[in-house]
Amino acid sequence: GESVGLHLPTLSVQEGDNSIINCAYSNSASDYFIWYKQESGKGPQFIIDIRSNMDKRQGQRVTVLLNKTVKHLSLQIAATQPGDSAVYFCAGTESSASKIIFGSGTRLSIRP
Amino acid sequence: EAQVTQNPRYLITVTGKKLTVTCSQNMNHEYMSWYRQDPGLGLRQIYYSMNVEVTDKGDVPEGYKVSRKEKRNFPLILESPSPNQTSLYFCASSEQGSNEKLFFGSGTQLSVL
Numbered sequence: 001g002e003s004v005g006l007h008l009p010t011l012s013v014q015e016g017d018n019s020i021i022n023c024a025y026s027n028s029a030s031d032y033f034i035w036y037k038q039e040s041g042k043g044p045q046f047i048i049d050i051r052s053n054m055d056k057r058q059g060q061r062v063t064v065l066l067n068k069t070v071k072h073l074s075l076q077i078a079a080t081q082p083g084d085s086a087v088y089f090c091a092g093t094e095s096s097a098s099k100i101i102f103g104s105g106t107r108l109s110i111r112p
Numbered sequence: 113e114a115q116v117t118q119n120p121r122y123l124i125t126v127t128g129k130k131l132t133v134t135c136s137q138n139m140n141h142e143y144m145s146w147y148r149q150d151p152g153l154g155l156r157q158i159y160y161s162m163n164v165e166v167t168d169k170g171d172v173p174e175g176y177k178v179s180r181k182e183k184r185n186f187p188l189i190l191e192s193p194s195p196n197q198t199s200l201y202f203c204a205s206s207e208q209g210s211n212e213k214l215f216f217g218s219g220t221q222l223s224v225l
Contacts, residue, residue, distance in 0.1 A: 031211075036214075042218055044216045049213055089154065089155070099170060099171070100157070100211075100214070102154040104153060105154060
């Protein structure tokens with residue numbers, strides 16, 4: 001079946017460094033992808049999205065890269081801060097479908 | 113403030129005792145959905161609703177019911193809870209469908225003994 005997964009369950013980075021969180025998906029028909037951030041005790045929160053007609057999209061301190069050839073996307077966080085500590089999920093869907101498939105998440109921790 | 117509100121935040125119950133988890137959104141969103149989150153499995157969709165009186169099964173609907181009588185409310189009903197329904201539940205909404213960003217509630221931690 002379809003799957004969306006993350007490469008590493010945990011990632012530890014030094015405060016101030018850049019973080020890169022990776023995600024792979026299996027369904028080549030997926031054309032919309034979202035990254036969510038989930039802090040402890042809270043619901044997931046939208047960070048950034050990208051549609052398949054783009055290969056890069058930038059937000060405030062975050063960049064999402066999409067490589068449709070290898071069905072891979074990544075979330076880059078610039079100058080990682082303590083407030084970035086959370087679990088990060090990628091999710092993918094098809095425009096014609098009515099459900100979204102979530103990855104299992106990467107826990108990002110920040111070393112002072 | 114735009115939000116999705118779930119209640120209760122925490123619930124402990126016993127096998128077979130019917131319960132309802134409420135969900136309400138104040139953004140006039142068409143689409144609402146329920147997910148359960150279990151360690152190592154990510155978020156799995158239980159049910160979703162594209163509009164009032166329109167509901168459909170997600171990936172793990174067994175043991176759950178929903179209703180969408182009003183646009184803002186989408187309650188999740190467990191008619192006869194079982195221990196394997198112990199999980200963290202999230203309600204979410206979006207303007208029109210799953211191919212848009214979802215707004216999530218704060219979650220309901222359910223324990224079925």
